[in-house]
Each structure stands twice: as C-alpha cells, then as structure tokens.
Amino acid sequence: MTRRVTKAIFPVAGMGTRFLPATKSVPKEIMTLVDRPLIQYAIDEARAAGIKEFIFVTSRGKGALEDYFDHAPQLEQLLRQKGKTDLLNTLESTNMESGAIAYIRQHKALGLGHAVWCARRLIGDEPFAVILPDDVIAGEKPCLQQMVEAYEETGGNMVAAMEVPAEKTSSYGMLDIEADMGAMVRTKGMVEKPKAEDAPSNLAVIGRYILSPSVLENLNNIEQGAGGEIQLTDAIAAEIKNGNGVYGYRFQGQRFDCGSKSGFLQATVAFGLARDDLREDLFAYLHDVVNMGKAAE
Numbered sequence: 539m540t541r542r543v544t545k546a547i548f549p550v551a552g553m554g555t556r557f558l559p560a561t562k563s564v565p566k567e568i569m570t571l572v573d574r575p576l577i578q579y580a581i582d583e584a585r586a587a588g589i590k591e592f593i594f595v596t597s598r599g600k601g602a603l604e605d606y607f608d609h610a611p612q613l614e615q616l617l618r619q620k621g622k623t624d625l626l627n628t629l630e631s632t633n634m635e636s637g638a639i640a641y642i643r644q645h646k647a648l649g650l651g652h653a654v655w656c657a658r659r660l661i662g663d664e665p666f667a668v669i670l671p672d673d674v675i676a677g678e679k680p681c682l683q684q685m686v687e688a689y690e691e692t693g694g695n696m697v698a699a700m701e702v703p704a705e706k707t708s709s710y711g712m713l714d715i716e717a718d719m720g721a722m723v724r725t726k727g728m729v730e731k732p733k734a735e736d737a738p739s740n741l742a743v744i745g746r747y748i749l750s751p752s753v754l755e756n757l758n759n760i761e762q763g764a765g766g767e768i769q770l771t772d773a774i775a776a777e778i779k780n781g782n783g784v785y786g787y788r789f790q791g792q793r794f795d796c797g798s799k800s801g802f803l804q805a806t807v808a809f810g811l812a813r814d815d816l817r818e819d820l821f822a823y824l825h826d827v828v829n830m831g832k833a834a835e
C-alpha cells in the first residue's frame with residue numbers, strides 16, 4: 539500500500555525575468571489566463587488530486603500571492619450587499635482553510651532542487667507532490683489526479699512526461715527509459731537539459747512530480763548541476779541509483795508552457811475558447827485574423 543499524497547510544494551520563488559517589465563511588481567504566478575491567475579490553475583489541480591496542505595516556496599516581492607489566498611472581508615461584504623453571488627462564488631476557490639497553506643522563503647536563488655529542499659521540514663516523512671505553475675495542463679481529468687491514481691499502483695517516484703522535438707531537449711529534464719509500458723515508463727536515468735545529441739530519449743519531464751521523502755535526503759548531498767543550479771532532476775536520478783523506482787507518466791491533456799510568452803498567449807486563447815461566455819466572440823475574432831493573414835499572403 540502506498541501512502542496517500544496530501545502535501546504539495548509550489549516553487550514560486552523565480553523572478554520571472556522573461557516577463558519583464560510586467561513581473562517588476564507582479565509575481566509571474568499572479569499573471570492571468572483569462573481571469574484567473576496561473577497559481578489558481580495549479581491549486582485547483584492539486585485540490586482535485588486530494589492535496590490538503592499547500593506549501594509555497596517564495597522569495598522577496600511575492601506578497602501578492604499571500605494576499606490572493608487570504609480572505610477579503612471588505613470585498614466579500616460589498617459583493618454580498620450588492621447581491622453578486624456569482625462573483626462571491628468565484629472568490630471561494632481562492633480561500634484556504636486556516637493552516638492549510640504555508641509559505642517558506644528560498645533565501646538564495648540556487649535552483650529548483652534547492653527550492654524543494656527548503657520545504658523539507660514541512661514535508662517530513664511522507665510522499666509529496668511538486669507542481670510547477672508555469673506548466674499549465676488542460677485535460678478532462680487533471681494531470682496530478684491521473685498521476686496519483688497511477689502512483690497508487692507503482693509507489694516510488696513519478697514525474698509527468700511528454701515527448702518533445704529534438705531541438706527542445708535542452709529546455710527539459712530528459713528521461714532514460716528502461717522499460718516502456720505505454721502510459722508509464724520505468725526509467726534508468728534522468729538528465730537535466732542535455733543537448734539533443736546527448737539526450738537519452740525524447741521523453742521530457744513536465745512540471746508535476748510525486749516524490750518520496752528520500753528525494754529530500756538526496757538533496758542534502760546534491761552538488762550544483764546543469765546551469766550551476768541544484769537540480770531536482772539530479773536528486774530524483776539519485777533515487778534510481780539507490781534502487782528506488784522512478785516512473786515517467788505520459789499524461790492525457792494539453793500542456794502549455796506559460797513560462798514562455800508564446801505558450802502563455804496560446805494558453806490564453808485555449809482557455810478563452812473553452813469558456814461559454816467568451817467562445818463566440820473570440821472565435822469570430824480569430825477567424826477574422828486568420829482570414830486577414832490569408833488575404834495578405
């Protein structure tokens with residue numbers, strides 16, 4: 539029997555320099571897809587997967603995230619007085635039970651592995667999830683929920699996985715496959731951001747993880763890796779060396795790289811088109827844009 543996964547770490551300490559000047563005063567995770575901040579998508583996905591404790595690894599200037607998940611009595615009162623029940627309901631998903639959310643600061647930008655390690659005392663001796671809010675995944679069943687279900691069968695460690703073109707391997711952790719079972723692969727290694735010629739496969743790690751607490755112990759001894767950073771990938775790869783299973787899970791759903799401007803725009807369009815109140819207008823506009831493009835050719 540595997541232990542239930544009830545804690546998730548959200549590494550949100552990054553400076554978001556790719557989105558400057560916007561991120562000069564707004565945390566990247568507060569930037570909105572349609573009308574919900576990136577972080578809300580991550581939290582909703584975690585909740586759907588049964589997560590009860592939410593651990594944010596933050597840094598200076600991320601105060602807006604704490605306010606976002608706080609109750610807003612004045613605003614709620616105003617909406618109640620005006621009978622705006624719909625808006626009150628949308629606010630509900632931003633509320634957290636007291637004590638369900640914790641914030642830890644990563645004092646130095648030493649990499650994703652270090653960010654996760656900063657939360658070690660709050661995780662203790664249980665399996666935990668990691669969600670990178672930059673990776674937004676749209677799907678019928680939320681990605682982490684798919685993984686939790688698969689993990690109940692395998693135990694060990696599990697990372698979300700997706701095939702990427704050869705020229706993109708240097709943007710991802712790449713899996714070295716030992717056995718391919720279809721949706722699931724068993725790995726025999728993991729490499730962070732290899733050049734195409736050094737990549738062990740074309741299966742990339744996407745920002746959803748279910749990890750055993752021994753990964754946190756591994757992080758005690760991990761040295762700087764790719765890009766001079768402490769890499770989570772290296773701490774997971776160390777699990778394989780220690781004889782613990784590491785699985786890649788090919789999830790169902792469409793992943794948007796909201797860490798890039800183009801991915802963010804694509805996600806905005808996709809989530810806009812998925813909304814009943816926006817689809818018609820947005821579609822008509824896109825249709826016109828495409829037709830104009832054709833006319834200009």
Ligand code: G1P
Nearest residue numbers: 650673709710711743744745771
């Ligand atoms: C991180 C991880 C990488 C993973 C990627 C997924 O990289 O280090 O292994 O493939 O997220 O989005 P980052 O995009 O933060 O550089």
